[in-house]
Amino acid sequence: MRMADITAWALRTLKQRYGYDSFRGRQLDVITAILGHRDVLAVMPTGAGKSLCYQIPACAPGRNGVPALVLVITPLRALMRDQVAHLTGHGIPAAFIYSETTEDGRREIYTAAREGRIRLLYVAPERLSTQGFLRFAQSVRIRLLAVDEAHCVFQWGQDFRPDYLGIASFVDRLPERPVVAAFTASATPDVRDGIVRNLRLHDPLRVMTSFDRPNLYFGRREVHSKTERDDIITTYALSHRGESGIVYCTSRARTEELAEVLKTAGINAEHFHARMDERLKIDVQNAFLDGSLDVIVATTAFGMGVDKPDVRWVINDGLPSSLEEYYQEAGRAGRDGKPASCLLLWGRHEFEFRRQCIEESAGSALDAQQDREKARKAALERCSAMEGYCTTSGCLRAYMLRYFGEEPLEKRCGTCDSCTGRSSLHRGAGAKRAYRKSKGISSFGAVSTYGYADDWNTANISDTADISDTADKATVDAALAFIRNIHDAQSTGYSAARIVNALHGSHSAAVTDCGLDAVAGYGSLPDTSGAVIRAAIRQLLDDGTLTHGPHGMVLPADVEDD
Incomplete structure (x- = not known):
């Protein structure tokens, strides 16, 4: 179909199947690309209508009167069940296969798909590695392979699933390469590049709708x-x-x-x-x-x-x-x-616990030590970004948008x-x-x-209105001087919690075992509340005088790269 014909057909189908007069956002761009045989990477926030982008193409006419199949890869059984029920209610035949589907049930689904009686088939990524499913996939024309939760293919991401790395090889073993469309609700620029690389997308249309949810x-x-x-x-x-x-x-x-x-x-x-x-x-x-x-x-x-x-x-x-x-x-x-x-x-204890878990298990699904180290580093960076959201005094919306690579208006x-x-x-x-x-x-x-x-x-x-927990100049200066003295004496830094305890003059093992009691400034704020000292540290972080180093340590910004 020509571009104009694709657009007209998509709008008619949207009205007939769903009762809507127009698409939202960039849904039509994605659908047009798919029906024009172009790969797609679509980063669309929750509620933006990602599923419609692969459901509408499933309604397109096939060859010789037999519709081609849309194969949806998703790790979410709830999504499979709910979308199949939703599609059936709109007159679009669909099915899903999961671990409890019997052999007879699978056989019936395969036959229906070959005969064009199923337009969409939902499976988990691990299904692609089974010989029985591969034989079926090689016996039917697949128009589109839609990868839901596509960020799971990024091996240094928090939701990495090794089975996602097999999707590209599965596509290579098909007799005819389908369009591959990757969908995710949240992905940083690095993750987007990883998705394109690991799924081996061919010159994909990249659709990035705004991450802003103004409501x-x-x-x-x-x-x-x-x-x-x-x-x-x-x-x-x-x-x-x-x-x-x-x-x-x-x-x-x-x-x-x-x-x-x-x-x-x-x-x-x-x-x-x-x-x-x-x-x-x-x-x-x-x-x-x-x-x-x-x-x-x-x-x-x-x-x-x-x-x-x-x-x-x-x-x-x-x-x-x-x-x-x-x-x-x-x-x-x-x-x-x-x-x-x-x-x-x-x-605050949650960050310390999270970093401990990262050190113990991040990247454990990866074989190479180099890859495990990259996964650990990426996980620590995500933890620091989450901590920054919790502690920033700036706009929360702007902080999130910048994290996802979008400049706030x-x-x-x-x-x-x-x-x-x-x-x-x-x-x-x-x-x-x-x-x-x-x-x-x-x-x-x-x-x-x-x-x-x-x-x-x-x-x-x-309980919450601790606006009065503000730091005066003397407290800010004392906190900064102590943090600088720590780095001068030990060439390292410590978490804010440990710094607060040291400024209070704590004799706990966490303070004395690392020698903080021997650093100039130890015990210099014995009567200042922890909330006020933390406010001083946050102020210094916000204005760029201090920065977060590895493992949540607080460092003077001008020596971060020493």
Whole structure:
């Protein structure tokens, strides 16, 4: 088909199958490229309609009256199940194969695909390496191979799956090379290049839609105990009864524990994780999707491939492993385009624990020592970027956009805790004025917001409103002098937590075993609170006087490369 014909056909198909009059964003560009036999790399945020980009081409006419197959590679069983049900409801025949599909079931699917009775087939990447599936794939014409969650092919990424590296070899063994289209919701420039390289894409059309989600309000808050986490989440959920919300936890046990806390408080909530009984998982997911369940407390197993447009808030009860992961999870709020809120709860100990895990296991799926070292370094960089998001006093939205290689249109977005003055990292009278001005007033009006809104109880406000924890010049100077003295004496640096303890004059082994008690400036701030010293260090990091080195150590910026 000519370009004009492709566009007209795609619009007619969109109207006939889905009832829409026009495509969103750059969906049509992707579809046109695919039907024009060009490879594609599409980086489109959650809710941008990636799946439509390979579902519409599946409806195109084939050769000799037999439609060609669209093969979708995805690691997400929930996405397989939900999209097949969705497609069937729109009159597009589709099927999926997963580990529990019987041999007879697979045989029936293969026959239906050869006869053109299935337009889309969803499989996990490990399926491609089986001889039975390869024989089937070589016996049918595949129009398009769509790679979902394509960032999993990047071997130094956090979600690397070795089976993804076999996709390019699988394509090479097909009698006719299909178009290959890679889709992901979040990828930095390095990851994008890795996807193109490892999937061996041929001169792909690169589609990068903006990472900005202007309808989302971003907040973050440092917490110091599980009780504090419980209180924050319970208070917010009680204040927003009837709204759909997701709480992401870092362990299965925590999802069950927190769901019980919420239910005890009278909140309509249930837990969700991968080890649940399959029937129960489906029931909980369906209840959340149809609105009979308000709050779902889940691990990251929930949400991928699940279409729930009216989620009004997402809280992360714990540290995501990277900004990519956080962007995906927070991005499940407000997919209907209406205002929604995202809050990240984090503790400083989480970074130390995360770095320890990275040192012990990063890159373990890779064979070569050089590759394992690259994976370790990349993981530490992602951890530092996540720490920077938690501690910056700048605009949270701008920080995220720059991380993904996009320059923000404005220095201050006006819809994050930093820009509204609600962040505890804001300092001085300016922040206090912003707090007083914004208290109870949201840039979204009555919609959910985090920070110092009226629906936070007074105990929570007093706990978080540590704007008074500002550092005077004497404290800043003392902290900087001590950090410089450490580097002069030992040619290294230490975490902010250890520096605070040393400035307090701590005799703990963590301080004395590394000789900090012998460095000039040790114990020079015995009566200054840890929060104020940390504020001083953050100020020095923000203005570029200090920088983060490996493993979260704090270093003088002018000696970073020595």
